[in-house]
Amino acid sequence: MNAAGLSLEQAPPFGVPLRFFLTAPWFLALAAALLAWRGPEVFASRWLPATVALTHLLTIGFMAQVMLGALLQMLPVVVGVVVPRPRLTAALIHLPLTLGALALAVAFLNGIPAWFRGALGLLGLAFGVALVAVHMALWRAPVAGGTVIALRCALGALLVTVGLGLTLGGFFGWGLSLPVVSVTHLHTAWGLVGWTTLLVAGVAYQVVPMFQITPPYPSGFARGFAPLMAVLLAAWSVLTFGGWEKAALLAGAALALGVALFAVTTLYLLSQRRRKIGDPTLAYWRTSMASLLAGALLWLLAPWVPALGQAPQVEWLLGILLIFGFAVAVINGMLYKIVPFLAWFHLQAQLLGRAKVPTMKQLLPDAAIRRQFWAYLAALLLLLAAAVHPPVFTYPAALVLGVTGVWLGVNLMGVWRIYRRVPRVGLTVAPALEV
């Protein structure tokens, strides 16, 4: 164990998380291609097949891909529990998840039940293996601090999300009869508020103080936030499904307030950073939390302000803020911390005393991160503009989304290339990459 309470000697081989991290950015590029292909019509309704395909390229292809890869890396290090057969487990998650995300998108686009069945089989396998492996590790965790508690809640929420997703898929694949709209509402809330927000919270408790040098989250908040949100989500689901509209509205408002509280707490901690030199990933955290706060406020106000409640763009703005503004930003920023750190860490173990190990900044220069961030921010603003005025902004949004996705992929591949080259030819070639 080192000072931060991390047991790095437990870390799995680099290839275990890396395969997820190097695959994910290309799903952003695919989402961009789909947006460019279908054009402004995508924004006509959130229920269009192309729209739902686009959603899952992002939520499964990009978000779940990185989140599961990061969990396989994090659990042994932060929680101190080894995931059994890490290489095999990673392969059994990564391959069906990638193929399943692609197949689900194709299934939505062509509407052929056999494609849905294939996609459901692949995604059922990927999430099934992930849930079993990660749950086993999390429940054996020797210490149950704020992070472990939040991760347990997030994993529980993933179970509900995937269960509901597979059930919804059963409607398309086997003609299962069910109330699709209300089940989709539940699936969406458990996916975005339960799985995504609680996982980000659990990770934030560890990494915000460590990487951004801030004070820690208040311990009562860190221990209580996720369980409270999980209970509220469960209550909201029962009330929604049971048709108790007023009570469901109140439970929904409490959930939105909870989400806003997490965003405000994190923004406040970031403003208390002790190191004044800007960290290039700070902009990602700030954008992510500002989007989460904006999304929560929109969600809170929409039912009470008639002008908002009736505007069809509100659901779109909410989806873009929560998926692309909040989740994609924080994941993109985290990738820039995790990938160079792991490359440096594994190189150090291989080369110690034999050759010079490149620094993290040589592996991935700050300038490359900063420039890609501007492309990301432009994509976010253009997507929001496209939701309000699709004819003008859809194609520029698709173009810039593609640019930011490919750029992220190229930046991460660059780290991997140096990682593979340095043990063979030494560091002599690496300084060319310094900026």
Ligand code: HEM
């Ligand atoms: C096994 C995995 C999954 C399957 C089979 C699945 C399937 C589905 C289906 C069938 C719908 C309804 C589409 C419609 O009624 O037109 C849906 C909606 C949705 N799903 Fe998933 N899903 C899965 C995982 C996820 C995950 C992990 C998330 C993460 C947040 C997610 C987020 C969403 C969202 C936000 C919507 C609403 C889309 C919209 O309104 O346009 N899904 N999903």
